[in-house]
Amino acid sequence: MSQQSRRSFVKTTAAASTAFAFAPAIGRAGTSANAKMGACVVGANGRGGDHINGWLGDDRTEIRAIVDVDEDVGNKRCEAIEKKQGVRPKFYTDMRKAFEDDAIDVVSTATPNHWHALTGIWAMQHGKDAYVEKPVCHNVHEGTALIAAARKYKKMCQVGTQCRSSKACIEATEFVRNGGIGECNFARGLCYKRRKSIGALGDYAIPSNVNFDLWSGPAQYTAPKVTRQRFHYDWHWQRNYGNGDLGNQGPHQTDVARWGLGVNAHPNTIVTYGGRLGYQAERKDPNYVDAGDTGNTLVSIYDYGDKCIVFETRGLDVSNSADEELNTLFQSTKGNKIGVVFYGTDGYLVQKSYSHCIAYDKDMNVVKEFKGGGDHYGNFLGACESRNMADLNADVREGHLSAGVSHLGNISYYMGEDNHVTAAELKSALKGVKSIDDDGVTADRTIKHLEQNGVDLGKYPISLGPVLKFDPEKEVFTNNDDANRWLTREYRAPYVCPKAADV
Numbered sequence: 001m002s003q004q005s006r007r008s009f010v011k012t013t014a015a016a017s018t019a020f021a022f023a024p025a026i027g028r029a030g031t032s033a034n035a036k037m038g039a040c041v042v043g044a045n046g047r048g049g050d051h052i053n054g055w056l057g058d059d060r061t062e063i064r065a066i067v068d069v070d071e072d073v074g075n076k077r078c079e080a081i082e083k084k085q086g087v088r089p090k091f092y093t094d095m096r097k098a099f100e101d102d103a104i105d106v107v108s109t110a111t112p113n114h115w116h117a118l119t120g121i122w123a124m125q126h127g128k129d130a131y132v133e134k135p136v137c138h139n140v141h142e143g144t145a146l147i148a149a150a151r152k153y154k155k156m157c158q159v160g161t162q163c164r165s166s167k168a169c170i171e172a173t174e175f176v177r178n179g180g181i182g183e184c185n186f187a188r189g190l191c192y193k194r195r196k197s198i199g200a201l202g203d204y205a206i207p208s209n210v211n212f213d214l215w216s217g218p219a220q221y222t223a224p225k226v227t228r229q230r231f232h233y234d235w236h237w238q239r240n241y242g243n244g245d246l247g248n249q250g251p252h253q254t255d256v257a258r259w260g261l262g263v264n265a266h267p268n269t270i271v272t273y274g275g276r277l278g279y280q281a282e283r284k285d286p287n288y289v290d291a292g293d294t295g296n297t298l299v300s301i302y303d304y305g306d307k308c309i310v311f312e313t314r315g316l317d318v319s320n321s322a323d324e325e326l327n328t329l330f331q332s333t334k335g336n337k338i339g340v341v342f343y344g345t346d347g348y349l350v351q352k353s354y355s356h357c358i359a360y361d362k363d364m365n366v367v368k369e370f371k372g373g374g375d376h377y378g379n380f381l382g383a384c385e386s387r388n389m390a391d392l393n394a395d396v397r398e399g400h401l402s403a404g405v406s407h408l409g410n411i412s413y414y415m416g417e418d419n420h421v422t423a424a425e426l427k428s429a430l431k432g433v434k435s436i437d438d439d440g441v442t443a444d445r446t447i448k449h450l451e452q453n454g455v456d457l458g459k460y461p462i463s464l465g466p467v468l469k470f471d472p473e474k475e476v477f478t479n480n481d482d483a484n485r486w487l488t489r490e491y492r493a494p495y496v497c498p499k500a501a502d503v
Helices: 003-016 020-027 048-056 071-085 097-101 113-125 138-150 167-177 211-214 244-248 250-261 279-283 324-329 374-384 394-417 423-430 439-452 481-487
Strands: 037-042 061-065 090-092 106-109 129-132 157-159 184-192 267-276 297-303 308-314 337-344 347-353 354-363 366-371 462-464 468-473
Touching: 003 347, 037 097, 037 113, 048 061, 048 071, 048 106, 048 374, 061 071, 061 097, 071 090, 071 337, 090 097, 097 113, 106 157, 106 374, 113 138, 113 468, 129 374, 138 297, 138 394, 157 394, 167 347, 167 354, 167 366, 184 250, 244 250, 244 297, 244 308, 244 394, 250 308, 250 337, 250 347, 250 394, 267 394, 267 423, 267 439, 279 324, 297 394, 297 439, 308 347, 308 394, 308 439, 324 337, 394 468, 394 481, 423 462
Parallel strands: 037 061, 037 106, 061 090, 106 129, 129 157, 184 308
Antiparallel strands: 184 337, 267 297, 267 462, 267 468, 297 308, 337 347, 347 354, 354 366
């Protein structure tokens, strides 16, 4: 029986049996079998809206609390929810107060990345099951602690990597693992997604309706100013809070890549090259400094021994891509390309979207197509009912390994940010990197992409990070002690993410 068939069987039998009444499932005294699970959404802006719609769309849940440090955003969400479900949720600016409420059974978090892990840990420590958006952690240390909390408190912890519940991705990755494209040891993840400058680096006022102490949480406290113009969302491109598109889109695609390759550990070797490039040409100002400090053009290479994953981030214009092979595989010459390419001895498999994958033979003839989405929120609730961790499509450990790919790639970039190289020096250095990928081809097209976007590589050169050796079990770098400090951060009391042993 396949993994998906087994999950379907478990959920079908669970629904038909009174043995899975809600009281023992969610562990709250006095709850009848017909009662709804009380949901709390932490971080109601942006992605939080999708969480709200997910819980409103499932008869098993009632939204009983909204948490947001922006009172305007939070109260508007509460009003909208009341109109739809007939009951107004309580509003909190401090999640700790919400977690004390026994009416809350499940917590979902769509906060900025630096809050993800601690929100999940605190929720589970208060007896709640947790749905945590990707990346499930801001650094490797936090992911390990989150796993420890889920296991210690026996709580369901689902990661928001929605592809794990997609019918197309489930069937496509199984096709790859079962030899559908022959032997497959290499996958390439792509985030070719236009990201314009977030504005000039400067001093900007914090919105008066935001509790910035709570917003900052574990991160460095910079009040009374921030250095970006747009307060919401653009934190993604500042490493104090976000992880760039390598850590924003990356955990989706590297998760699919690991899944299809059957890789269930951290990589052994990591190297990244690229930079935050091109905004000078975009603004027609050679002295322009963008407020972001994460890479907008990066190539990260991950060696797993007998298998390899490469992730490419392109934030500059991608409207006229000259990558012939990728244009053919994605059936498109223009626009964003978000997905994964698996390279097999007998062909290729491409994840074009969350609900569409295509297998090709070596002559680029379509062999098979996979279509269909899924209900990731529903899968989480089903596991909350069954109390069986195996029912989760995206358990926290899977999320940790996929977020770890992004974190390790970023660490190599941060460590080599000031190591500027010419195009020739870059390609020469990469010849010594053990990899299944032809890095010369990848580097050539990355350089061409930058030049097409007006980047003067003589004035604004590419950065080359160090080749980092990593122990997947101990989760430490073995050849660079300085790199190990990036595996965690200096936390700001009382918002300290505990070590795994202390959760």
